[in-house]
Amino acid sequence: MSMQNGKDIKAKAEALKDWTAKNLSEIIKVPAMSNKEKERILFLKDMCEKAGFDEVRIDGLGNLLARVGSGPKILAIDAHIDTVGIGDRSQWKKDPFSGDIENGLVHGRGTSDQTGGAASMITAGRILKELGYKGKYSVWFVFSIIEEDCDGMCWKYLIEEEGFKPDFFVSTEPTTLRLYRGHRGRMEMEVRMKGVSCHGSAPERGVSAAYKAARAALAIEALNEALQPDEDKFLGKGTVTVSQIKVQGPSQCAVPDEAMLYLDRRLTWGETADSAIQQVKDVIKAAGVDEVEVTMPEYAIPSWTGKDYRQELYFPTWKFPADHPFVKAGVAAHEAVFGAAPTVDKWTFSTNAVAVAGRHGIPSIGFGPGDENQAHAPNEVTRVDDLWKAAAFYAALPYQLDEAGL
DSSP: OOHHHHHHHHHHHHHTHHHHHHHHHHHHTSOOBTTOOHHHHHHHHHHHHHHTOSEEEEOSSSOEEEEEOOOSEEEEEEEEOOBOOOOOGGGOSSOTTOOOEETTEEESTTIIIIIHHHHHHHHHHHHHHHHTOOSSEEEEEEEEOSTTTSTTHHHHHHHHTSOOOOSEEEEOSOOTTOEEOEEOEEEEEEEEEEOBOOBTTOGGGSBOHHHHHHHHHHHHHHHHHHOOBOTTSSSOBOEEEEEEEEEEOSOTTBOOOEEEEEEEEEEOTTOOHHHHHHHHHHHHHHTTOOSEEEEOOEEOOOOTTOOOOOEESEEOOEEOOTTSHHHHHHHHHHHHHHSSOOOEEOOSSOOTHIIIIIITOOOEEEOOSSOGGGTTOTTOEEEHHHHHHHHHHHHHHHHHHHHHTO
């Protein structure tokens, strides 16, 4: 892609700066928690149709897909449009759904995580339409759902149930306009232990599940310290933490006979669900705790369309090397638009790429407006300048892929 074409795209995106920020402001005013995204999806559908996309449709799960171009290959650019809740309202200085634009910032829940990416995508689609893009790619902008509850399930559905498998994938989760090429995976586990109940006045007659849970929790703490980073140390070490402990018995005056630990496990390169479960079993057994069951829970909440689609709470690790052709194309597109190479890095948190890249190996990168540290925080904001710059990158990428022969 020539530098001049990149500059032309940049100029178009910057000219749409206020339009993009206004769109984000309006999106924020339509709340959308996981599985309750219907109103926002319909609002975005109307936005895409007014922006002139070639095709706009809603799939069976409730994701919104909007296309520009009609080439034989598929470039998918994704933004999840659901958000977490607001938490403690008293910690917010503004209405979390005001969408206020002040001093170069858009305010509100989801501005960085990650509806800002959605607003930038609409602008990118408009730019591609105005430029009359007719390259090798159908550029699909996907406004996905349920990511906050079960990251990647929306894309697992698209790929495995609807046969929608892109050649390349871009996540617009916040990267501070850096280019990301991977992140750790994650999974959730339940560790259940049995004891023998007896009256609390004579605990020696029973076997306390609470004490088993305590020993198991300390074993998990030691396991976390022993975990090692990936070989090239790009993603860093995996982690495991006890996020919940539940203990119960027949009464408060009895030795408890049931206990459960809930584990949040972050997975680095080479770690799998099976290996992580076996590690937990091994360290708990070594701590002298018997009668233990370790399982992986399932996500089973219907989507806003009523679709009952389920998956286990396992989200595979992914990364691509810095010299991968798609990563290099992303760097080249950035250079053409902005005259400099981007910083190439990784996310700390997890994204929908766990399904696209982690499960299905589809080449993926991340580039998005906003900052990761704004995610799930009160007083969430994103920069107006990030929005148009991200839009310019998304519009430039299919041209760069064409030029690179990918």
